Amino acid sequence: MKIALIGYGKMGKTIEAIATSRGHEIVHRIDINSSHLLEKESLSQADVAIEFTTPETAYHNILKCFDAGVPVVCGTTGWLEKLPEVKATCLEKHQAFLYASNFSIGVNIFFALNQKLAELMAGQPSYSVRMEEIHHTQKKDAPSGTAITLAEQIIDKIPGKTGWVNDPTQDASQLYIHSKRIDPAAGTHIIDYHSTIDDITITHTAHSREGFAAGAVTAAEWIKGKKGIFNMGDVLNL
The missing domain is CATH 3.40.50.720 (NAD(P)-binding Rossmann-like Domain)
Known part of the structure; x- marks a missing residue:
């Protein structure tokens, strides 16, 4: 080819x-x-x-x-x-x-996992969801495209979520994506569902390009x- x-x-x-x-x-x-x-x-x-x-x-x-x-x-x-x-x-x-x-094949499996988890958590209002993404300092956009895809999947499934923001907010309708830029990180994405009783967290970490x-x-x-x-x-x- x-x-x-x-x-x-x-x-x-x-x-x-x-x-x-x-x-x-x-x-x-x-x-x-x-x-x-x-x-x-x-x-x-x-x-x-x-x-x-x-x-x-x-x-x-x-x-x-x-x-x-x-x-x-x-x-x-x-x-x-x-x-x-x-x-x-x-x-x-x-x-x-x-x-x-x-x-990444692993990230696309992570997308499928994220979507399924959001479906399961949609009926659990005692949990709040938050996200974090970490990339190298040369990355031009924040949040990452991968983080936005993950966020859109969650917003589509979780009642009351209408959008995402890249800065801390008290607005419960907005999903906060915390972006960090640290060398030499290739890319980490963390989704955490938090309650007063426990947390459910899924993470994907890339080791290289x-x-x-x-x-x-x-x-x-x-x-x-x-x-x-x-x-x-x-x-x-x-």
């Missing part, structure tokens, strides 16, 4: 190492200094594009891939106000798009030849 890497930072280099170890070819490595390779003629050489860039550039990168007829696997967070537009364009142009706030990168390559392998809008739940059949 021929892959265009859009974004060639630490994550892009880790994805490259895993992809080439699986026998795939990296036909483009695109960063701020090689943005000309995002033109249709260049991109069309790839079977799949894997996009890990910045919130400011992701939207336009994805649309350029659609124009070139190249399926896109996107892991950039912080731009999701434009996600409905991307999905509409994908369907209109009969392209393929897979977005995940986290490609390799889990995220391996999942992105797995997603790229899976989406090749498909049309439509997908997520990691589709890839992992969760």
